[in-house]
Amino acid sequence: MTLTGNMLIGQHAIPGSREAIRGINPATNAALEPAYHGGTREQVEHACALAWSAFDSYRETPLVARAEFLEAIANEVEALGDELIERAVAETGLPHPRIQGERGRTCQQLRTFARTVRSGEWLDVRVDTPQPQRQPLPRADLRQRQVPLGPVAVFGASNFPLAFSVAGGDTASALAAGCPVIVKAHSAHPGTSELVGRAVARAVKHCGLPDGVFSLLFGSGREVGIALVNDSRIKAVGFTGSRSGGIALCKAAQARPEPIPVYAEMSSINPVYLFPAALQSRSETLAQGFVTSLTQGAGQFCTNPGLVIAVQGPDLARFINTASDLLRHSPAQTMLTPGISNAYETGVGTLAEHAQVVASGLAAEGPNQCQAHLFVTGAQDFLANHRLQSEVFGAASLIVQCTSAEEMHKVTEHLEGQLTATLHLDDHDLEHARALLPTLERKAGRLLVNGWPTGVEVCDAMVHGGPFPATSDSRSTSVGTAAILRFLRPVCYQDFPDSLLPTALQQANPLSLRRLLDGQREA
């Protein structure tokens, strides 16, 4: 298979004609072939028209057919074999095992959504049977199901070239819901995107679905991205990336004549709480776990532990010492792109102006490498300086030393919204933790005990979301099966003859759904 540099508008490989994008190997700064020219306004328009024309038919595909489509995508991604792995490694600087693992996760994610689609639970079928004799007025026959919103624009992330990109969680959940998808590929991995995009298009063809179910565009966010969000046929947006990028998409979506929902996952520093008893009994183990989580993948995770909160004292000092020793031996790692590397240096520079550096990793030996840094500050300084809670994407973390449990609480109330919050505790810390929980529940989408926030399971109970600015919509998760709920809206059918009802609502319950029937959930 040879990369072509083409976009995919339905089944058609079409070259863009705007500014060229090339993948760059961040380990060498070498530009990779081929060039990917950005899409024109007309090409965006064409992809939207095609998606719109596919919507009414795709959204009524039988659940089994839609599930098989998601499985076919997984099969096609796997069939790309080593070419995908090699290209993704070259475009991201991530090591082979990480990319192989991410491919596994991506395909498992698609198959998990296939299982979810088959179950039909997300249709949330509710039936209220008629009461013709009711006084003073009879009750009609009322039935509710969820329907998909419409074509969805997906913006892939830089840091997961497979799992949060062309066939990643946003795409999988939108397709599962019955929404056609147009992906704006992340410019950091265009070759990976082309390969996966072609895999999706093959699955569309193999399953006999309409062309417009999937398109893949290249180009800049400001040009192709905003044109997509402004198109009246796009009805929702999925995005993983920077706070500024996410907010720009939200603003564009709100300024439309018909505003649409944007699910932007943006920025989180993922506070980690070290409670006194845990810190006393195992500060070294905690330090090891912390440094491993902090430096994994050069810290390029949305859930990277960028903030540690604890009460000062000898136990915390021991934690800091151990972590510092480990960090000083931690090798610099290639970051995803030159831009991300530059932003990391800037962010670290800002932290260094306002907090004390206590340890740094080994210095960079090649281009775009991330040297890890650990900072420390006092709670009063943290409370007084909003810049100290800006996300620095990479292996940097800030320890906030508090003078008391009350001050830990105050720091917590001061935090912006987060994807995660982690509690390290022993039995003696339980009451302390319990007192903090209500605040943490208001601040974060996922709370962990005695673990590390990096590593986000794809399952029913996962929440990868949280209050602003962690995401633009705290009511949702972008990972796990509940992600499908983002792309649905309810429709009620009143007094419909059975033959005119959608299958899911027909009297005989042909899909064997567990309906909410006259207030009771069916067994």
Added chain:
Amino acid sequence: MTLTGNMLIGQHAIPGSREAIRGINPATNAALEPAYHGGTREQVEHACALAWSAFDSYRETPLVARAEFLEAIANEVEALGDELIERAVAETGLPHPRIQGERGRTCQQLRTFARTVRSGEWLDVRVDTPQPQRQPLPRADLRQRQVPLGPVAVFGASNFPLAFSVAGGDTASALAAGCPVIVKAHSAHPGTSELVGRAVARAVKHCGLPDGVFSLLFGSGREVGIALVNDSRIKAVGFTGSRSGGIALCKAAQARPEPIPVYAEMSSINPVYLFPAALQSRSETLAQGFVTSLTQGAGQFCTNPGLVIAVQGPDLARFINTASDLLRHSPAQTMLTPGISNAYETGVGTLAEHAQVVASGLAAEGPNQCQAHLFVTGAQDFLANHRLQSEVFGAASLIVQCTSAEEMHKVTEHLEGQLTATLHLDDHDLEHARALLPTLERKAGRLLVNGWPTGVEVCDAMVHGGPFPATSDSRSTSVGTAAILRFLRPVCYQDFPDSLLPTALQQANPLSLRRLLDGQREA
């Protein structure tokens, strides 16, 4: 009981000091005592601080206690007796039976949400059990529940002084979700609002809940309303009213440092389709049903049938003739407020400039009366003139005459988002209707067959919502038990010791919830 003109900040009756608002009897234009002075910025701030202080404790009240609170509100509203009915009649011009019926609906709505709270289904509990042996990585114990967003600002509607006002659907569903509520009373019925507000406050006290669970403010939307939406402690907004009002709140909510969701129900003209066979077999019956629905309550319903779409010909002509005859005998009815009456006259004037008047009801004989009007236009004119689909709040409707089924389809695609769409059909119309359904599902939240859209049942399957501009968020309903879902967000608990988990997630399942356990719904 004597009206005081005071606001309620928690249990405290406090007078405002800004511009005075008085209820006006629209049947006489007489101003009613007492004056209600608008709240100051400090009073808004005080109410928000109190709501915030109540949130963490209120949201963890046992489900049974919260359900009993909703039932206590219903009891207290009923205990207001005739004073409530008389005041609401005086402030709205609505007839006694209508207000009595609305009180019944309001109390039933509160009791329905009590039942919903008890069931706990809305907690959407998901449990993925740990897999410590899994390769390459173990799976953690992951549990998800829904938690309330935080204090909610509710803006009551003019047209339902009880069911969509102080203790109406927005308040009931937010309280059911675990959110404290601050109501900004509609200035058209301050006395009714005070009475109901005091009933809610008594229920708060009776149930031993924290003061801040409920407050009631008076004042202008621009002043008190926007101050509320701008307060960082308000986490969601419920609104029923005009398109301009709803959009202003959405803009304010999006401009906050932390944007929040606004559920605004704004504007809908509720298209009614008369299919050929139905029109042929029963045009007179349809005309009777139509005029009854159109003129009920002076047409002051969100779901009023403001648009009729049919293919021209002798059957439609018969429908128009019958409807015109009926309308000509329809008495003028007092509208809710002088402002609404003026807006109706303006809207009717605009329609008269762009469409043909075919019939008008009896002329007004008193102040603020609504004279019904029926207009007709051709499909091409309708398609060419966007003003013809602006909502005219009141008993005015426009018949769009199409030349073919295809043109009906084109008119449908041209429509903005709607709360409802109604299909009148016989067996011979089924294929015609089926072809139109995908478009209607994209356009409206509720689809009816052979009924009339006025009359919105409070039940599990109801959708009172729809694509913009019918509402600001098509993913939601403001009527029916699914309205509770608007005020919730998911939180995931990873590897929590059982004693630290919220009751709903504990291993023993003490609330007997039907959890999604390892992908299977419990029986």
